[in-house]
Amino acid sequence: MTSGSPSSPDRHPDREPDAVPAERTVPTLLEQMGGVQGIVASSIPVAVFVVVNIITSLQPALIAALAAGVVIAVWRIARKQPLQPAVSGLFGVGVAAFIAYRTGEARGFYLPGLIYSAVFALAFLVSVIVRRPLAGVVWHGINGDGQSWRKDPRLLRAYTYASLLWTLVFAARLVVQGLLYQADEATWLGIARLAMGYPLIGVALLGTIWAVSRARQAPKHAA
Structure with missing residues (x-):
């Protein structure tokens, strides 16, 4: 192909080639x-x-x-x-x-989990107060998205509700397991640790997905 060919890139130096989506180099959370x-x-x-x-x-x-x-x-x-x-x-x-x-004491094995629940309950609650709901930060971090969602009032409100739900989940774990820890009921504490693990996390995830889905489907003027 000669330089005078209409399809030659030299004839249109200001035209950029078709954009190729950049591969994600940084792994998601x-x-x-x-x-x-x-x-x-x-x-x-x-x-x-x-x-x-x-x-x-x-x-x-x-x-x-x-x-x-x-x-x-x-x-x-x-x-x-x-x-x-x-x-x-x-x-x-x-x-x-x-x-x-x-x-x-067997109950000592569960002490880090109690501290973990307390820290996360407080973190989610504070994130709502400062209007940076942690549910949104974590969700978009997991999916490798940016944090531009905070500019959308609908998503901000949805993630606020979701963060309050996560606060409730961790607070419930802290209260129930904390009472069992104080009573030195190691067996029931272990059962509660399992029962209040993935089941409650699953509920919080479903609640987050539901809230965000409704927010995305709502008309913008409803924000």
Whole structure:
């Protein structure tokens, strides 16, 4: 093809070639956490501790929980999957196991979880007060989107409601499990830890999805 051809790019130096979507180079928050599989895997050692402690006693439960964390880490290495979720889970269960071992009480294993619930309940509540609802920040971080959603009053309101729902979830976990912790009901505390884990998180996720879907479908003048 000669330089005088109509299709030659030299004839139109100001015309840009068709844009090619840039590939995402920075992993999303969900990808960094190892996806849904990674989130679930990180909670397995806790479930193992709960079950083994109910069946046997504290020391076997601690050993089983730590062993489960190690197995998950090795499994991830073998499959060349993100190691961070397994390491984080192993670190968390290690801290919990250390507290339980030092105190000699099974309920000590659940103390980090209580602190976790308290911190997140407060964080979600404060985010609503400062008009930066954490549900939106986290949701768009997981999906790799930006934070431009805050300019849309409909989405801002929806994520505010969702953040209040998450506040309620973590506060409920803190109150119920905190009362069981104070009563030294380790078995029921373990059962509550499992029952108020993924089921309540699932409810909060569904509530978030529902609120955001309604906000996106609402006409702009309704904002």
